[in-house]
Amino acid sequence: MTATTATPALRMESIKTTTRRVPNVLALYSEFIQKNQSSVTQIESALRSLTYVIPGRFRDAELASESLHSGVQLLSMYHDTLLMRAISKLPGMPRQQSPHNRYTKFWIARSKFYRRIATLLSMIQYTELLWEMTAKRRGERIRWRVVVILEVVKAMCKLCLLRITNSRPLVTPPLPERELVPEDASSEDHEENEFAEIVEKPKECKEYKMKRTGMSIPTLPNPSDISNYLLSKVLTADDIKAPSALLNKVNGSAQLAELLHIIQPVVYAIAMSRSKDKKNWQPWLLGLSIEYAARQLRKDGLRTTALEREEWNKRGWAMGWWMMRGAFYENVTKGFLTSASQRLPSLMSGILDDYLYLWDGYYFSTSSN
Numbered sequence: 001m002t003a004t005t006a007t008p009a010l011r012m013e014s015i016k017t018t019t020r021r022v023p024n025v026l027a028l029y030s031e032f033i034q035k036n037q038s039s040v041t042q043i044e045s046a047l048r049s050l051t052y053v054i055p056g057r058f059r060d061a062e063l064a065s066e067s068l069h070s071g072v073q074l075l076s077m078y079h080d081t082l083l084m085r086a087i088s089k090l091p092g093m094p095r096q097q098s099p100h101n102r103y104t105k106f107w108i109a110r111s112k113f114y115r116r117i118a119t120l121l122s123m124i125q126y127t128e129l130l131w132e133m134t135a136k137r138r139g140e141r142i143r144w145r146v147v148v149i150l151e152v153v154k155a156m157c158k159l160c161l162l163r164i165t166n167s168r169p170l171v172t173p174p175l176p177e178r179e180l181v182p183e184d185a186s187s188e189d190h191e192e193n194e195f196a197e198i199v200e201k202p203k204e205c206k207e208y209k210m211k212r213t214g215m216s217i218p219t220l221p222n223p224s225d226i227s228n229y230l231l232s233k234v235l236t237a238d239d240i241k242a243p244s245a246l247l248n249k250v251n252g253s254a255q256l257a258e259l260l261h262i263i264q265p266v267v268y269a270i271a272m273s274r275s276k277d278k279k280n281w282q283p284w285l286l287g288l289s290i291e292y293a294a295r296q297l298r299k300d301g302l303r304t305t306a307l308e309r310e311e312w313n314k315r316g317w318a319m320g321w322w323m324m325r326g327a328f329y330e331n332v333t334k335g336f337l338t339s340a341s342q343r344l345p346s347l348m349s350g351i352l353d354d355y356l357y358l359w360d361g362y363y364f365s366t367s368s369n
Contacts, residue, residue: 030082030085030086033079033082033083034082034083034086037083040079041178044072044075044076044079047068047069047072048069048072048073050068062133062354062357062358063130063133063134066129066130066133067130070126070127070129070130073126073127074123074126074127076178077119077122077123077126077175079178080175080176080177080178083178083179084105084176084179087179097179098177099246099305099306099307099310100171100176100177100307100310101176101177101179102243102246103171103243103244103246103247103307104118104171104174104175104176105176105243106243106244107164107165107243108175108176111164113160113164114161114164114165117157117160117161117164117174118157118161118174118175119175120157121154121157121158121161121174122173122174122175124150124153124154124157125154125173128150128364128367129362129364129365129367131146131150132146132147132150132362132363132364133362135147136361136362144269144272144273144363145273147269147272147273147363147364148266148269148270148273150364151265151266151269152266154265154369155262155263155265155266158170158262159262161174162258162262165247166249167249167250167251167255167258168244168247168248168249168250169247169250169258169308169311170258170261170262170311171247171307171311172311172314172315241305245305246305246306246307247305247307247308248303248304248305248308250299252299253297253298253299254297254298254299256297257293257294257295257296257297257298258294258298260290260291260293260294260297261291261294261315263290264287264290264291264294264369265287265367265369267286267287267290268283268286268287268290269363271283271286271287272326272363278326278327278330279327279330279331280326280327281326281327281331283326283327284322284325284326284327284328285327287322287325287326288319288322291319291322295312295315295316298312300312318368318369319368321366321367321368324359324366325366329359329366334356334359334360337352337356338356340352341353341356
């Protein structure tokens, strides 16, 4: 009886012990990422670069490559969250941030719903090509069904973000971009000799962290570069604006432009799924017309903020992907790239041929939304 009654108690105790260890492991991992942020960033970049050169090298390589790429992107997003939390806990004056990060951090802190929807949207964007590759194994009909469903879900997420932000334009990406955690000027093991070391070796330490307040005192600038140093400390109009004021609310034709930009991928995906001929110009002209109408309907006046101009510049550059889609790719770009591949060295032509295979067979390989 004692053994039988003790067994459940031992199990509960082991479960509790395991539960206590999980937060400790996560805390140690978070501390490791903060201390080795430069190395982690380099490893992430190296893994992404690896996925760019291995598609088509062996059977099912594109699926393995995209699985690795999606995993790295998701892990990188988690690392961004860890570093953002670490920066928010740093003492001292608020550090200079880009308008994009100020805006997105404001809405993440204000609305949990925004954070969840933005995270879901980013996860779909990172894994959409992997979903399409998996669905294609079950046939073209299943593949296009998955593509349309993903575009519809992304559009719903964007409409929710538009609603949460009180009809402000969407930003790309919807989550803050990575910021590096400032490194301490000296270690805690030499606190008593910190000031003496800084005086003797000013070039080895970037800044001095005061013990009582935790604020950091930057080193003096190079005498030959004082003007640039002072200009970098000057506050601009966007620096003193409230984060919500970095983007103006859209109304009228500008709101219609934002809605057209959101629904354009859905319309194009549905048109492509119903078109049996890849060289048919109708889906391509329909999608490009909606995107062009959105750009023409937007308002670009004196009240346009720097963040708005930055976002529309990103969308303008993204329109270049239309040369790699649908009928334009099949009738124009594909022939040009095929002839160029024949003139390139064998290594470069092999990589280009692998990408031609991806561009030929997958919708999300050239998606920009």
